[in-house]
Amino acid sequence: MLRDNEMIASFTTRRNQKGNLGVFSASRALTPSTRRPGASAIGNRQSKIGNQVIGNRLAGCFLLLSLAATSLGASEPIQYQLDLRSPASHRVEVVMTVGGASPSTEFQFPAWNNLYQIRDFARTVSDLTAECDGGQERLARIDLETWRAEAKPCAKLSLRYDVYVSGPTPFSSDVDGTHAFLNFAMLLFYLPRERERAVHVKLLVPDGWKVASLLEEDADGFHAPNYDLLVDSPAEAGQFQDYSYSQAGATYRVVVHADPKDYSPDRLLASLSRITATETALMRDVPFSRYTFILHFPQEAPGGGGMEHRNGAAITVRARGLHDHWEGLESVAAHEFFHLWNVKRIRPQLLEPIDYVHGNDTRDLWFCEGVTSTYGELALLRAGMVSRKAFYAHLASAISELQSRPARLFQSVELSGLEAWFEKYSDYFRPERSISYYNKGELLGYLLDLALRHATGNAVGLDDVMCRLNDDFARRGRYYTETDLRNAMAQVAPTFGGLEAFFADYVSGTRELDYATYLNYAGLELESQSAGSARLGFESSVDSTSQVRVDYVERHSAAAQAGLALGDILQEMNGQPLRDSPGNLLAQLKPEQDMKLQVLRGGNVIEIEYRLETNGETNYRVKEISHPSAEQLLVREGWLAGKTAAAIAKNN
Ligand SMILES: [Zn+2]
Numbered sequence: 130m131l132r133d134n135e136m137i138a139s140f141t142t143r144r145n146q147k148g149n150l151g152v153f154s155a156s157r158a159l160t161p162s163t164r165r166p167g168a169s170a171i172g173n174r175q176s177k178i179g180n181q182v183i184g185n186r187l188a189g190c191f192l193l194l195s196l197a198a199t200s201l202g203a204s205e206p207i208q209y210q211l212d213l214r215s216p217a218s219h220r221v222e223v224v225m226t227v228g229g230a231s232p233s234t235e236f237q238f239p240a241w242n243n244l245y246q247i248r249d250f251a252r253t254v255s256d257l258t259a260e261c262d263g264g265q266e267r268l269a270r271i272d273l274e275t276w277r278a279e280a281k282p283c284a285k286l287s288l289r290y291d292v293y294v295s296g297p298t299p300f301s302s303d304v305d306g307t308h309a310f311l312n313f314a315m316l317l318f319y320l321p322r323e324r325e326r327a328v329h330v331k332l333l334v335p336d337g338w339k340v341a342s343l344l345e346e347d348a349d350g351f352h353a354p355n356y357d358l359l360v361d362s363p364a365e366a367g368q369f370q371d372y373s374y375s376q377a378g379a380t381y382r383v384v385v386h387a388d389p390k391d392y393s394p395d396r397l398l399a400s401l402s403r404i405t406a407t408e409t410a411l412m413r414d415v416p417f418s419r420y421t422f423i424l425h426f427p428q429e430a431p432g433g434g435g436m437e438h439r440n441g442a443a444i445t446v447r448a449r450g451l452h453d454h455w456e457g458l459e460s461v462a463a464h465e466f467f468h469l470w471n472v473k474r475i476r477p478q479l480l481e482p483i484d485y486v487h488g489n490d491t492r493d494l495w496f497c498e499g500v501t502s503t504y505g506e507l508a509l510l511r512a513g514m515v516s517r518k519a520f521y522a523h524l525a526s527a528i529s530e531l532q533s534r535p536a537r538l539f540q541s542v543e544l545s546g547l548e549a550w551f552e553k554y555s556d557y558f559r560p561e562r563s564i565s566y567y568n569k570g571e572l573l574g575y576l577l578d579l580a581l582r583h584a585t586g587n588a589v590g591l592d593d594v595m596c597r598l599n600d601d602f603a604r605r606g607r608y609y610t611e612t613d614l615r616n617a618m619a620q621v622a623p624t625f626g627g628l629e630a631f632f633a634d635y636v637s638g639t640r641e642l643d644y645a646t647y648l649n650y651a652g653l654e655l656e657s658q659s660a661g662s663a664r665l666g667f668e669s670s671v672d673s674t675s676q677v678r679v680d681y682v683e684r685h686s687a688a689a690q691a692g693l694a695l696g697d698i699l700q701e702m703n704g705q706p707l708r709d710s711p712g713n714l715l716a717q718l719k720p721e722q723d724m725k726l727q728v729l730r731g732g733n734v735i736e737i738e739y740r741l742e743t744n745g746e747t748n749y750r751v752k753e754i755s756h757p758s759a760e761q762l763l764v765r766e767g768w769l770a771g772k773t774a775a776a777i778a779k780n781n
Pocket residue numbers: 130131437464465468497498501
């Protein structure tokens with residue numbers, strides 16, 4: 130996935146601009162912040178062990194149960210009917226029917242999906258009733274997410290309920306007078322003991338609406354082999370534009386909900402088809418017959434981003450963003466498309482089985498997300514959609530981003546992934562508290578690729594590791610562990626002696642990345658320059674009453690020592706009334722300059738004075754060295770063009 134903040138980072142870095150941190154915290158603050166008791170790591174672990182115990186205990190009597198259940202219809206798919214015919218109400222009426230329900234059937238509603246955030250979807254469910262063979266059924270509420278039917282079997286057990294749905298795309302569901310975008314984990318219960326059971330979905334839509342789904346369609350809806358695949362397959366209903374193209378034996382469907390004036394279909398299909406061609410060639414694989422992009426280009430949206438699925442991706446970019454940064458859409462599409470392998474098929478064991486209540490252990494996200502960003506960027510470069518110069522600028526900017534965050538010295542990239550669940554709290558994003566597994570993971574992808582190519586004289590690169598993982602795990606239906614990941618690299622490049630140290634220092638450790646050494650393998654060098662701008666020592670934002678409020682004061686900063694506090698309202702800066710955050714006025718301020726703030730605190734006006742410090746941040750630049758050796762050139766050309774020695778020899 131890629132959230133708006135990551136996309137913005139990508140846009141700005143493409144233009145080699147700094148200062149995206151303000152945008153980061155602003156857009157991140159928009160994510161919902163619900164607090165759920167009991168979702169601790171311990172709870173998570175217990176629940177997983179619990180599932181396994183239940184699985185083992187049930188194994189013995191499974192045959193008996195399934196024989197009994199078959200006669201009652203348990204082999205029938207679970208039926209879901211979703212009524213969307215009053216879309217302006219933001220309500221979906223759902224009927225779920227379970228044939229051959231066993232006694233005390235439990236129903237569970239996911240607490241999360243897509244985003245690695247507990248979002249308590251059950252909060253949107255209301256008017257829940259149940260029927261057993263035509264008679265009223267009493268449901269006992271077991272916990273926040275779980276309901277239990279009575280202790281008698283039902284040939285036909287149905288639930289009826291109503292879900293309130295209010296966007297935004299692509300991480301939530303959205304229903305309004307113009308369309309419906311459905312993430313089924315936010316709408317549909319599952320049977321915790323029968324998640325493997327087939328499902329069938331029927332949508333009742335307003336007149337004139339079409340439906341597009343990532344699932345297999347049939348006469349009266351669509352179906353999936355199990356609940357996990359169902360909720361990994363969003364659907365769009367409405368009056369969207371519908372395009373398709375064929376490539377290497379597969380069909381690509383492109384569903385666009387937008388004002389047709391906001392984009393050129395030719396340009397869109399040209400961009401997408403170059404991306405899909407480049408990445409399928411890179412992976413030497415087309416593991417689907419149909420892949421669907423569901424695209425939203427709204428005029429107004431609180432955010433945007435991309436969400437990967439096994440057989441498609443949902444992407445939202447503001448219409449204005451398309452005009453200003455078409456390459457931003459290309460970047461997110463290249464990232465999401467690569468996920469069809471990395472995370473969806475090449476999948477860490479820790480993400481399975483999915484625990485829809487407590488969440489899963491996400492410490493592998495540096496690889497699942499970060500290395501997906503590595504490949505998103507490399508694919509655009511190798512497809513000729515971005516220049517080498519722009520790629521170097523992007524790389525330098527990614528380095529600047531990591532080096533600007535003091536948390537890199539104590540939070541490993543593995544822990545940054547594990548703690549992804551804190552990202553619903555905006556204060557977690559403080560540079561002193563966290564790093565981004567997208568950012569550092571992307572950099573580690575580049576460094577690993579360079580190290581593998583250097584160690585083997587460009588005989589192999591990270592592409593070969595991805596293909597090996599695809600062969601050994603994805604195609605065999607196995608999930609990988611971190612040990613498997615290291616083994617795959619060792620098998621592909623036995624001469625890369627630094628592998629264990631790389632993981633110990635850079636993945637589970639917090640050693641500073643040795644950019645110079647790795648870039649030098651490709652005859653590149655890193656130039657650094659002090660940014661030399663003024664350091665405010667605090668962050669602020671304009672609240673709904675147009676007051677400038679201090680959101681965060683950096684520890685040990687001059688502002689903190691002068692007594693500035695969280696929640697202070699800034700009225701004047703250096704004698705001038707303030708209407709904007711000082712962070713947006715940095716161009717007017719110089720290091721060592723006197724700063725005078727008039728502050729409103731608890732009804733009193735206070736003067737805060739201090740001397741502005743110099744920002745310790747560094748700007749980086751990646752450049753080619755003047756006289757690279759033949760070996761360095763081999764690695765550089767191999768890396769940037771995505772070729773290994775054997776392939777280059779073949780082409781010459
Ligand atoms: Zn992603």
